[in-house]
Amino acid sequence: MRCGTGNPAVRRQAVAERVGCIRHCCLRSCPPLSLTVINPRMTDAPLSLDFPPTPTEDWHDRLRRDLGDDFADTLTWQPLEGIDLRAFYRRADTDALPHVQKGVSGRAMRQSGPAANDWTIAQRLPLDAPDLADRINAACTGGAGRIVVTAAGTDASADLSAALRTALDTAAHHDTDVHLDGGADAWAVIAQSDLGADTPLTYADPHLLRAMRHVPAEAELPAPLHRPAHPIMVDARLPHNAGLPMADELALALGSWSQALATQGAEAFSGGLPHRVLVAVDTSYFLEIAKLRALRLLLPQVAQAYAEMHDTAPVLSPSDVTLYAETSPRSHTLFDPHANLLRAATQSASAVIGGVEQLTVQPFRRDEHDEAANADRLARNTQLILKHEAHLHRVADPAAGAYYLEQATDRLAEAAWSRFQQIEDTGGLPNWADDFLQTRVRITREERRMRIATRTDVLVGTNHYPDPDTPVTPQATPSASPAQQHFHHQPPAWVQPLSLSAGYDALRLRVQQLEPRPTALIAPVGTPSMRSARATFARNIVGCLGLRLIEPLGYDSIDDAIDALHEHTPDVVVWCADDDTLAALLDQAPTDTVDAITIAAAPPKAVPNAQAVDLLLHRGAPTLQRLRQLADALGA
Structure with a gap:
């Protein structure tokens, strides 16, 4: 098949036919594709000539249909950096900038x-x-x-x-x-x-x-x-x-x-x-x-x-x-x-x-x-x-x-x-109000910490996708720094370097000192799609404490899950199931024969009896606070 035309539509049709031919013959007998370029636009002009730009108003009309009249507010990003930015800009927006x-x-x-x-x-x-x-x-x-x-x-x-x-x-x-x-x-x-x-x-x-x-x-x-x-x-x-x-x-x-x-x-x-x-x-x-x-x-x-x-x-x-x-x-x-x-x-x-x-x-x-x-x-x-x-x-x-x-x-x-x-x-700097600078630092530090604590912002390996099997030995803190000794001055806490992972690190170091290492059974039960989603969600939270995780693919019945609980005798059990199965599971789960901290990976509405579990893990829950409660319950 040869394509000797300069018509873009014909060229695209020829390529589509060739792709279809490849699919049918499985690459066994079709000759190589050869394109003979006749139209000079193929080499002398940019490809954009075949794809005229979409007017900005057309984009706005589509956004109004999808997001409503307030789409501009919906798509405006407000990072913690003192500015806000729209989702997209056009050349006209940029050409007007002074620089x-x-x-x-x-x-x-x-x-x-x-x-x-x-x-x-x-x-x-x-x-x-x-x-x-x-x-x-x-x-x-x-x-x-x-x-x-x-x-x-x-x-x-x-x-x-x-x-x-x-x-x-x-x-x-x-x-x-x-x-x-x-x-x-x-x-x-x-x-x-x-x-x-x-x-x-x-x-x-x-x-x-x-x-x-x-x-x-x-x-x-x-x-x-x-x-x-x-x-x-x-x-x-x-x-x-x-x-x-x-x-x-x-x-x-x-x-x-x-x-x-x-x-x-x-x-x-x-x-x-x-x-x-x-x-x-x-x-x-x-x-x-x-x-x-x-x-x-x-x-x-x-x-x-x-x-x-x-x-x-x-x-x-x-x-x-x-x-x-x-x-x-x-x-x-x-x-x-x-x-x-x-x-x-x-x-x-x-x-x-x-x-x-x-x-x-x-x-x-x-x-x-x-x-x-x-x-x-x-x-x-x-x-x-x-x-x-x-x-x-x-x-x-x-x-x-x-x-x-x-x-x-x-x-x-x-x-x-x-x-x-x-x-x-x-x-200038020497006369700038101290209290103003301190206030700015404290507010922004707290906002950054809160974003990490609630997993609004992700730190891979710390508050999301953790590797629970990597213990560390923290670096020793010097008794006195050269500046402290020379200037006899301790910088205030608000100027100390911010570590976004510090809250999670401190909890995990506490748990790391426990002997033997605590274990957590991530127990998926019931409907495969829901149990798998909730087990993955729970694993990405509980693993942040560095517990030894027991992660079966799933249990087909409540009885199988309870048998596994008796077999493994974990320190923590995390029930991951659809709402109906979870309700039945909590009714049947033993509370007198297995001494394990019970966690349900489900929203509050799925657990009407709050006394049936020790902790709930769900979207919107304060992750770091939940982990702190779990560490306290483990005795860390």
Whole structure:
């Protein structure tokens, strides 16, 4: 069969006939399909000519028929990031955006050498690692272009000054830069070291540390940090780690940037200093891309104001902004740590598409383990795959032109700029109202925790799809951090890094200490479709505590289920059945011969006698609260 026509309808019919022929002859005797292109439109014009665009009003009419006149409200997403977004946008929506009209996209948004979107692979290592030199050598020979040593989580009793000198000397052999991370702990380490102002070491500026009370407001800078002019590095991870919305996160980054420019004065614009912003990137894929692009639009506006103040020419464009990113630990989980590899891949892709110049991937485990070298290697390989296999470094600003991303970029930039103006109106970060910032942090932290506690948001391996058979040994907490010892200051609870999995992790660690390990019988009875659905639902909740699960395919009768209960004598039994079978089962289930916590995977209306069960699992139930009740009942 040959198709020698330029008529699209005929071409489509020919392909359909060919598909039908394949189905009938099972690939035995039909000759190969050959398409002879006669119509030049097949090669010279885009395929979209055969598919004219659907007018926006037609989409709206269809949505009104399906969802009603208030479809716009129904389809509006309101994430916890200070903005809202519609379900879809059209070209007309995007063309009107200010940065699109100015042509700020592509190389105007991101310019970096011969490879348009290239970035430096950074390796994060703990400063107190006993094999620090070996791990730096492995990182430098394994693809890392910069070493990030962190003092966070270290013990003040360790000789961190010597460790920092070791890091600098080892990295120097590979001609590799070193960045000292760890916020206030990094300050303390520098204060205790004999480093000079010319030491090739980068660090974050202190303004956000003071504003968010990680150090006392009156804390003095250690002498080595008093450099006459040095590249500003704003650490915008602090508001992110505290749980603030993206709009506030960007606004505080701008406030810190403004404070640093004001501190350095005209020297900040001398010699083309490569000022940088360090950003945390989490798993909200598209919004994280938009956040990085919005930051590129906003930072030059702040720099422009200071340049005019000092009578210098504009020194910064969006493509000149240097962004460093680090995958966020906020969504890292203690249990089922290999799921963190998947989260890191998503975070890394967001960072790279958002156009960062440097990326640090957090190791996938944060418990005591002997796989540190493997975790380092996987952190590097996540980036190496994105670069050398996905080739994400080849295209400048890959997000340019995507209607949804351009809208998200504009909305985040607008919301962040409005918040930044509020900060400036109060006199900048030092004078910003403490109680206002605390209130914002507390409200957002509680909302994020509640979404995880009710499974509105999913953390795979923690509140959904758990692996109950992965025990962990939590990392020991140091008796005193370097910052606590040096500054005699304990940061308030509201600025401590937020861990979304902390509530589930704490419960599971309690249950993990029980001996012997508690067992739970997931008992499906009755109608196969309903029992299977409810058993899967129950398994994904009860498994979050790390119980040993007994999971039969199902029982054909109530008597078989009760026999299994006597056979296994579990600590917990979860009845999973249709409503009618469940009612009969609860009437017949023994309560005097089997001492098991009884749970029903069913809504309250299916269990009129609430005394027949200890717990109910159903959609809308507060998952974390139910698990806490179960852990208490088990004696954990």
